[in-house]
Amino acid sequence: MKKPLILVTNDDGIVSKGIRELVDVVKEIGEVVVVAPDSPQSAKGHAITITDPIRIRKVDVFDGIDSYECSGTPVDCVKIARNVVLKNRQIDLCVSGINHGSNASINVIYSGTISAAMEASLEGIKSIGFSLCDFSHQADFSPCIPYAEKIIHWVLENGASPTNLINVNFPKTNDIKGIKICRQAKARWIEDFQEGVNPFGEKYYWLTGKFVNEDAREDADINALDAGFVSVVPVHHNLTHTHTLDHGILEELSKI
Amino acid sequence: MKKPLILVTNDDGIVSKGIRELVDVVKEIGEVVVVAPDSPQSAKGHAITITDPIRIRKVDVFDGIDSYECSGTPVDCVKIARNVVLKNRQIDLCVSGINHGSNASINVIYSGTISAAMEASLEGIKSIGFSLCDFSHQADFSPCIPYAEKIIHWVLENGASPTNLINVNFPKTNDIKGIKICRQAKARWIEDFQEGVNPFGEKYYWLTGKFVNEDAREDADINALDAGFVSVVPVHHNLTHTHTLDHGILEELSKI
Numbered sequence: 001m002k003k004p005l006i007l008v009t010n011d012d013g014i015v016s017k018g019i020r021e022l023v024d025v026v027k028e029i030g031e032v033v034v035v036a037p038d039s040p041q042s043a044k045g046h047a048i049t050i051t052d053p054i055r056i057r058k059v060d061v062f063d064g065i066d067s068y069e070c071s072g073t074p075v076d077c078v079k080i081a082r083n084v085v086l087k088n089r090q091i092d093l094c095v096s097g098i099n100h101g102s103n104a105s106i107n108v109i110y111s112g113t114i115s116a117a118m119e120a121s122l123e124g125i126k127s128i129g130f131s132l133c134d135f136s137h138q139a140d141f142s143p144c145i146p147y148a149e150k151i152i153h154w155v156l157e158n159g160a161s162p163t164n165l166i167n168v169n170f171p172k173t174n175d176i177k178g179i180k181i182c183r184q185a186k187a188r189w190i191e192d193f194q195e196g197v198n199p200f201g202e203k204y205y206w207l208t209g210k211f212v213n214e215d216a217r218e219d220a221d222i223n224a225l226d227a228g229f230v231s232v233v234p235v236h237h238n239l240t241h242t243h244t245l246d247h248g249i250l251e252e253l254s255k256i
Numbered sequence: 257m258k259k260p261l262i263l264v265t266n267d268d269g270i271v272s273k274g275i276r277e278l279v280d281v282v283k284e285i286g287e288v289v290v291v292a293p294d295s296p297q298s299a300k301g302h303a304i305t306i307t308d309p310i311r312i313r314k315v316d317v318f319d320g321i322d323s324y325e326c327s328g329t330p331v332d333c334v335k336i337a338r339n340v341v342l343k344n345r346q347i348d349l350c351v352s353g354i355n356h357g358s359n360a361s362i363n364v365i366y367s368g369t370i371s372a373a374m375e376a377s378l379e380g381i382k383s384i385g386f387s388l389c390d391f392s393h394q395a396d397f398s399p400c401i402p403y404a405e406k407i408i409h410w411v412l413e414n415g416a417s418p419t420n421l422i423n424v425n426f427p428k429t430n431d432i433k434g435i436k437i438c439r440q441a442k443a444r445w446i447e448d449f450q451e452g453v454n455p456f457g458e459k460y461y462w463l464t465g466k467f468v469n470e471d472a473r474e475d476a477d478i479n480a481l482d483a484g485f486v487s488v489v490p491v492h493h494n495l496t497h498t499h500t501l502d503h504g505i506l507e508e509l510s511k512i
Contacts, residue, residue: 045331046301046365053452053460075301075366079447080461106378108495109302109371110331122362122444150512158508161500181506183496188378191335196309204309205336219501232509234500239364240439244417244490245475250437252414253488256406 004030004092004156007081007120011041011074011099011112014061018098021141022130023062025148026095029156034062035081037112038069042101044112046119047073056080074116082123093156094120097130098148100139104131104169104221104231105185105213114167118237121165126155129165129235133225134172144170147179147230161234168232171225180229185220187213260286260348260412263337263376267297267330267355267368270317274354277397278386279318281404282351285412290318291337293368294325298357300368302375303329312336330372338379349412350376353386354404356395360387360425360477360487361441361469370423374493377421382411385421385491389481390428400426403435403486417490424488427481436485441476443469 006026010019014036026032035056054072061067068085070077074096082088096117103111117127130148132139151168160166167184170176190212193205213222221231244250262282266275270292282288291312310328317323324341326333330352338344355369364370373383386404388395407424416422423440426432446468449461469478477487500506 040307043304043306044301045303045371047303047329048299048301048366048463050299050463051296053454053462055458055460073303076463079463080449083447083449084461106493109374109493110304115301115365118365151509154509154512161497161505163497163500166506167495179510179512181501181510183498183501184494191339193336193339198309202311204311205340206309207304207306207332207335232506233495234497234506235495236497237362237365237495238440239423239489239491239493239495241417241419241490241492242439244419245437245439249417250422250488250490253407253410254435254437256410256435 005089006030006032007091007094008032008034009036009074009077009096009116011037011044013037013040014069016100017137018100018141022095022098023065025145026152027065029152032065033086034065034067035070035077035085037074037077038071041074041112043110044073045110046075046115048075049073074112075119078116078119091125094125094127095130098141099131101135102131102133102169103129103167104225105187108167108184118165121163122237124164126160127165128155128160129167132170143174143176147176163234163236165235166232167235168230169221169225170230171228173228175228176230177228180224180231182219182221182224182231182233184233185213185215185222187211187215187222261345262286262288263347263350264288264290265292265330265333265352265372267293267300269293269296270325272356273393274356274397277401278351278354279321281401282408283321285408288321289342290321290323291326291333291341293330293333294327297330297368299366300329301366302331302371304331305329330368331375334372334375347381350381350383351386354397355387356393357391358387358389358425359385359423360481361443364423364440374421377419378493380420382416383421384411384416385423388426399430399432403432419490419492421491422488423491424486425477425481426486427484429484431484432486433484436480436487438475438477438480438487438489440489441469441471441478443467443471443478
C-alpha cells in the first residue's frame with residue numbers, strides 16, 4: 001500500500017524539540033516532508049507575508065527526511081510547501097507542532113501552530129495541531145507520544161472532523177487519563193505590559209498577561225486538560241455567528 | 257450626554273487614506289483616540305508580538321485627535337491602546353479600517369483589520385471592521401461614508417451582534433444599493449508564487465494568487481458585494497465546530 005504523504009510544520013521553528021518529536025512519530029507512518037519556519041514564529045496567528053518575498057532552504061535537520069526551513073510565517077510554510085516544495089501533490093495529512101505551550105481555549109486565535117494546520121484544512125487536507133501545555137524548550141513530550149500516534153492513525157483512517165481540522169492539546173503530566181472530545185473554553189487573557197527603557201533612552205512595552213478561565217463546563221478544553229485528559233476540539237474557519245443571522249438580530253440594520 | 261469613547265485602528269498604517277476617512281466620521285460622534293500601526297500590517301491575522309518589545313509614539317497626524325503610532329501588529333495596537341494609552345478606561349466602540357481591499361469571505365482569517373476589531377470584541381467592546389473592495393492607495397471612500405456613519409450610530413445604540421463584532425465590506429461602486437446582512441462566503445485563494453532571484457543570487461518566492469468564489473448563496477458576502485450592497489457579517493471567535501460535537505463525529509476517537 002502506498003504510504004500517506006505527511007506534511008509537518010510548526011511555529012516554534014524547525015530546530016525546536018517539539019517538531020523533532022513529531023517527525024519521529026510520523027516517519028514511521030508515512031512519507032514525510034518538513035517545511036517549518038527558520039525562526040520562532042509563536043503567536044503569529046494566520047499572518048501571511050505579502051509585502052515581501054520569502055525564502056526556503058533545504059536543510060539536513062532530520063535524518064533522512066526531506067526538510068526545508070522557510071523565512072515566512074507558519075501559514076506561509078504550508079502555502080509554499082503545497083505549491084513549491086510538493087508542486088501540488090496530494091497531501092494526505094498535515095501535522096503542526098508539537099507546540100511548546102498550550103493552544104487551548106482562546107489561544108487558538110493567536111496560534112501559529114493551529115493557523116498552519118487550518119491553512120492546510122482549507123485545502124481539504126486532514127490536519128491536526130498538536131500542543132503540549134508546557135512552554136519549556138526542554139519540555140518532556142514522552143507521555144504524549146503514544147496518544148499522538150493513535151490520533152494520527154485514527155485521523156488518517158477517519159478524517160479530522162468534517163472541517164478537516166482538530167486542535168489537540170496534551171496536559172503536562174506523566175499520568176494522562178485518556179482523550180476527551182471538547183469545545184473551546186471561554187477564557188481570556190488579562191493583559192499587562194512590562195515597561196522599560198531601551199539603550200537609546202526610548203520607552204518600550206513588553207506584553208505579558210494572566211490567563212483567566214471563565215468556563216465551568218466539563219468539556220471545555222482547559223478543564224479537560226486540568227483533569228489530565230488530552231483535549232481534542234474540532235475547529236472550523238467559518239467565523240459567521242449564525243445565531244445572530246438565525247434570530248434576525250441585525251435585521252434592522254439592513255433597513256437604515 | 258457624555259460622548260462615547262471611540263478607539264480607531266487599522267492594518268494599513270496610520271498614514272493611510274482609509275483611516276483618515278474613518279477618523280473624519282467618528283470625530284463627529286465621540287471622543288476619538290487613534291492607535292494604529294507605524295507601518296503597513298496587512299494580512300497579519302491575529303498576530304501579536306511576544307518575543308520583542310513594542311513602542312508607541314504620540315503623533316500629530318489627525319487635527320486635534322489624540323493619536324499614537326505603534327510598532328506592533330493591529331492586535332498589539334488594540335491591546336496597548338486599552339492597557340497603556342487609555343489605562344483601562346471603558347471604550348464604547350472600536351472601529352478598524354477603512355481597509356484598502358476586501359475582507360469578505362475567507363479573507364477574514366488573514367485580515368489584520370478584522371483581527372484588531374476582534375481583539376476589542378473579546379473584551380466586550382462593540383467593534384466594527386470596515387473595508388472597501390478597492391486595494392488602491394487612493395481609493396475613493398466617499399460613497400461608503402454615509403453608510404459608515406449610519407452603521408456606527410446603529411451599533412452604538414444597538415450593539416454589534418451578541419459577539420460584539422461585525423465585518424462590514426463596501427462594494428467598489430458609486431451606486432450602493434443598501435445594506436445586506438450576510439454570511440461569510442465559501443471561497444478560497446488558489447495560490448501561486450512568483451519566483452525570482454535577489455541581488456545576492458538567492459531564489460525568492462513572492463505570494464500571489466487568484467480568488468475563487470465557490471458560494472452561490474445570495475446572502476454570501478461576496479455575492480451581496482457583487483450586487484452592489486454593503487455586506488455586514490456578524491463574526492465570532494469561537495472556532496469550535498459544534499456540528500461535529502452535536503453529532504458525536506469524533507466520539508470513537510475518545511475511546512482509542
